[in-house]
Amino acid sequence: MFFHIVLERNMQLHPRHFGRNLRDNIVAKLMKDVEGTCSGRHGFVVAITGIENIGKGLIRDGTGFVSFPVKYQCVVFRPFKGEILEAVVTMVNKMGFFAEAGPVQIFVSNHLIPDDMEFQSGDMPNYTTSDGSVKIQKDSEVRLKIIGTRVDATEIFCIGTIKDDFLGVINDPAAA
């Protein structure tokens, strides 16, 4: 699920950036530092949408670095248990398949794949129905439901299922 929230961060800036572009430099550094990171609490920071305010800088003793408290608006993405996501399959093996929904990695074990889909090993390992009409392989797009999340301080990993109504392949690149 996506959220638009305000976060705060102390930015350390090297003195060489001081000048009339100070503000731009701060924002640029913030984006570089923050976008794409993941915190267990808020999820993945997708994009910074704006700066609320930049506080007074504080010169660090000894280094000359200045730290600015920056409040910024950003879009975060945090997966929740029970959430339905669309994801791209990245790897298929005997144990199931892995998929990515943006920054999130999702594993779907073979128990959570419909019973009528069989694993086919080979050059392109895939799960296929007996009549061959549906095939899950690398780069397939699937809709899945998250049934479990593992949230670490800097990492979120999910397991999902496609064994439910309206879940499964939504766009097969092979067919396209």
Added chain:
Amino acid sequence: MSVEPFNKLVKLAARAFYDDITTKGDNQPKTGRSDNRGIAVVVLDALTRRQWVREEDLAKDLKLHSKQLRRTLRFFEEEKLVTRDHRRETAKGAKIYSAAVAATVDGHPLKEGEEKVKMHTHSYCCLDYAQIYDVIRYRLHRMKKKLKDELDNKNTVQEYICPNCGKRYTALDALRLISMEDEFFHCESCNGELVAESDKLAAQEGGDGDDNARRRRREKLKDMLQNLEVQLKPLMDQLTRVKDLPVPEFGTLHAWEARASAAVRAANGDAGAIDPSKSSQGLGYGGTSLPFVGDTKVEVDFSGTEGKGENIKSETESSSLKVLPPWMIKEGMKLTKEQRGEVKQELRMDGSSAAVEFSDDKKATIENDDKKNIQDEYIKAYYAALLKKQQELDEAAKKEHELSNTHSLNGVSDTTSNRQVGIKSKRDEDEGDDDVEWEEAPVAGNSNENYKVNDLNVQADASGDDEDDIDWEEG
């Protein structure tokens, strides 16, 4: 608040879930003799027949070792079936408890006389019905949910196990487990190939994850679910039955004791039941005297209620009469006249006037003691004469009575005379005096005189009439 359905619930749950619970420590060898499976059921059953119970007593009743019992109870406490309370108390404190027990389980004699001042830690336990209800429901819910999830593989996190080192992983670890070389997961510590733990409930048969095994597993799960539904049906029925009933609540040990002892007092009814010894005990025990000092009971009777109305009315009347002592009643007071006519009032009047007389009599007796002997002889002679005289007076009085209209006065004198009838026996000695007075001043109409006459007349049948007549004369 009926406990019965809840007790049934507890018994069913005990048999369903705690039948083969053994509380033996794992380090002890399990010999046939020390096998204590079933103890849990026995203990729970015993608890359904009690409220708060001291664990030592329970152990004694069940002929169990107290340690064994405590182990079982601790287990139930963890299972949230039982609430326990521990407190340090003297023998006295224990007695408070036994008093409370006596109140609930009648026929337990109170053990008195043990006056050890030593403090002991006593443990008490009691079933917590409200929680039991929730615990059982939750347990059933979890059982069903687990089986159902397993059955359609929903929301179950696949587990993997390393056959070499036995290390377990869940699907959440999957990212770390994939290896580059092949398509299997590998153990982090020994690099062994992980095997999906295809299911925890059904036995593992044959190849992992292949279709056949999966189907067999599903059947097994279905069977289990069905068995669960069938075998636990009585329990679930009891749960639904109990659902809308008020849960029996014993409160904390302390509150329960207070209530029980209050109940016993109420049962005894009389205020005497609040014996001071008990209340002093209460004070002695931990300073928590309040419950044992005796409850203040306020009973409000509304005089308006039909049944009691009459009685109360007459009583109030008599009491209002009592406010007016005989000496206050004067001729002019017509108000009280009708009331005096009532029997009850008369009795009341008797009582009050009797008191007056008593004091008179006492004085009289002092004087009379010396005279007594002489009087005794004199009295006999006197009575013979008196009888005659009274009869004469009678006739005269009757005539007078018709003439005299002062009814109110008559009433007063009437009542006094009646009362005297009750008092006579003691007054025998006084008679002499009175008689003398009587003779001297018959007009004075002293009530004492009258009653003495009555006494003497006990043998003489006509006495009643005589009195009345005399009273009339006084009036």
